Amino acid sequence: MPSVTHEALVELFKNRPTLAAEMLQDALGQPVPAFTEARVESSDMTEVTPSDRRADVIVVLLVGERQRPAMAIVVEVQLGVDPDKAYVWPVYVTQTRARHRCPTRLLVVTIDAGMARWCSRPIDTGHPDWTLKPLVLGPEGVPVVTDAEQAKAAPEAVVLSAMAHGQGEAGEAIGVAFLAAAAGLDEERRAVYGDLVLSSLNAAARRTLEAMMKSGYQFQSEFARSYVAKGRQEGLLEAKAHDVLAFLEARGLEVPTEVRERVLASTDLAELDRWIRRAAVVSDARELLGTTGF
Structure with a gap:
């Protein structure tokens, strides 16, 4: 199930269809054709595979009076290692290219530097001279948006900037830039984006921003409340x-790979507390996962 951060x-990228083209061109230096409209299209890929396949976002850049597709961009948000992507990403690209009859790029977005390196690995499809090289927008590539006018023109870009850089020194400046843009947003986006920005900032930047808002800020949207709660839960x-x-x-015990992976994959706090107690007495790490005692 996709995480709240993923969503x-x-x-x-759905709310600002031009964002994918802007990131390709401005952040990654990839040429993008001139276009008159950017449109989010269906991302359903089930017609070419027996299992359910759905890209995160597909944006088609249109040009001319007849709105001819000039380029399609498959946007995939990736927050964790998934070996299956080496097989489905080429499908997304080729199917989108066939559907819209235009050049197609794969843009992978992540806010983790390690994941950016993993996502950047070329995918050898097995066909001669056909290697897919994902275009990856990681935290280092996300622009640091601190200019108020830039934030007003592209509020989604400043939110993305906060999610990528909010814990760093620029956190406060990014937050202030977002405040300048917030007044021009509709109520729903102002609530969700505001919560996302605040939850992404370091503690000092958040305190400053809350003071500027002249009252203790309360998370306004259920979406963002769950975002913050889930983040705290995942951290714990x-x-x-x-x-x-x-x-x-x-204690000098060797931890087998299967035990390590099982522990790191746990989503049950009570289970982890039980394992902490068992870790003090077991003689073999494999005994940790037993259900008897403690």
């Missing part, structure tokens, strides 16, 4: 999982 990034799960592994390693 937030997808919504940015990760911390406890690493506590389990650290306890075993501190």
Whole structure:
């Protein structure tokens, strides 16, 4: 199931169809044809594969009075390693190219530097001279948006900037730029985007922004409330999982790969607490996953 962070990034590209072209051209230096409209199209790929395949966003750049497709962009948000992508991404590109009869690019978006490196690996399709090289927009490539006028012109870009750079030194300036853009948004986007920006900023930047808003800011949208709550939950799960592994390693026990992966994949706080207690007494790390006792 896609995470809330994943869905937030997808919504940015859906709400601003030109964002994919802007990131390709301005952030990644990829040539984009002149176009008169950018349109989000159906991302359903089920007609060419037996299982359900759906790209995150497909944007088609249109040109001329007849709105002829000049380029299609398949946008994929990737936040975790998924070996299956090496097989489905080429399908997304070729199917989109066939459907819209135009050149097609794959733009992979991630806010993690390690994931950006993983996503950038060329995909050898097995056919001579056909290697797909994903165009990856990672945190280093996302522009740092601190200019108020730029934020007003492209509010989705400043939200993306906050998600990529909000924990750094530019966090406060990004937040202030977003405030300049917020007044021009409709109520729903102002609530969701505001919450996303604030939840992405470092603590000092957030305090400054809250003070500028003249009252204690309350998260206004259910979407963003779940975003923050899930982020806190995931952080706690990760911390406890690493506590389990650290306890075993501190006792000099070898941790097999299958045990490590099972611990890191746990989404149950009670289970992790139980494993922390068991880690203090087991003689073999494999005993950790037993269900008896403790």
